Amino acid sequence: MVQVHFITADGQSATAEAEAGQSLMEAALNANLPGIEGQCGGFLNCATCHVYVAEAWLDRLPPPDEEEEELLEGTAEPRRPNSRLSCQIRITDALEGLTAGLPASQS
């Protein structure tokens, strides 16, 4: 299991256990964290699993593809340079300790 950390918009932190191969969105939903909706189920359709990845981790992720880039333009909370859709972040052992901020709203 890989531990990942989330920081909510009001500064609370939470830890979720994820299996390698799962998406960061699934890890958040399985941990019942408020702040991630994932309405479409993780298929690059709805932009409701927006996260702000902590800078230290950003370069360790493959960059967003063209479709993710398009959806990031339409998130409910403003896009920042470290914005990602958590359905597109695949958990690996190398991401142990990854930290992501949750926006105040997703829709």
Place this chain on the structure above:
Amino acid sequence: MAAAEQHWFDLYDVGLKTDPYPIYERLLREPPFLTVIDGVEAAVFSRYRHVEEIYADAALFSSVKPPMAVQKVDYFSGNQNVAFSDPPLHTRLRRALNPAFMPASVQRLAPRIDAAAADILAGLQGRADIELMAEIARPLSQRVMLTELLGIPAGDHHIFLDLAKALFTPGGRPPASPAAIEFERCWAAALAYSQAMVAAEKAHPSNEVLGSIVARSGPNGSLADDEVVSLLTTLMTGGFSTIASLIGNAFVALVGRPDQLALLRTEPELLPNAIEEVARHRAPGLFNYRFPTRDTEIGGVTLKKAMPVYMLQGATSFDPEMFEDPFRFDIRRQPKRLLVFGHGIHHCIGAPVARLTARTLLRQALDLYPDIALAAPAGELAYSEATQELSPTTVPLRVRARS
């Protein structure tokens, strides 16, 4: 030739609309099964994990209808449609629609939905007896989709209302039948109108949604002109009935449960939860279907290539593996990962607009009316004949406005 035996479950049972809970309870106790639907062998799934698995695998479960399959729900008579397409076509069409329905775009629509709901309620001032569907739900959903989203003048709405009616004629449209002829007439009128809209938008950009779709057409774009037109026609007919259904179901579920309505009045921040619980308990779309691209097996049922596979998404919300005490209606529940608007690449693109419209109207109605009651018992309401849709035809309300 159908090899399977007829199962007790009837997809067209009106009980799925009037009192589905005993049916769902029994389905969820029993395994998934093969049966005969519309004269052909078909599979039926009700469990959350099976339906989720089928929805998630668009390569194994195609959305493109084989000729003559599921005749009673072949709405578009073979015309191209984003809902009944597979990748890569689906990806191209969906990507063109996405910008208009992203959370930020829907937020920009919020003030206009607010104003539309306020207008409609203001028009009913002084009335104690109101018919929700005809006087509020349908006019509001029509205005949200056609006027606010797509900028179509009210005088032209009938073109798309007529087409929507023709599309969802219960029982299908056998070739050369009056229903088929009426559909062709409506389709041609909507097509001509959509073509004119596209031409006008290209000449003088005026509408955000239309503009974002039209911008992808042309020699260097990803869409052909006829694809733009087919996307518009789908948008203009697919949306308003789902929005109206969600509104109707919300009032029946909440006004019909005075304790839950009182709780919502005391804790208005529960409103988004309340609408999710309505969608869970009374999904506006009862079922959907797919066609395996090869022989396969799910939940112990052997599926043959191209056989209709029905997913009772309305039933998935009552799967005890997913939801605790599933039949209890509770607006404090925070239902996530619902399958009622689909799941995967075909997840309903308009669901955020439907949720926002239902929330907006309910908030305004609760502010305006300290007393709202159903003027007919919830169990006696009639539902639309469209087979996939759970939509009350009339919801009589008795209201008292704040003095």
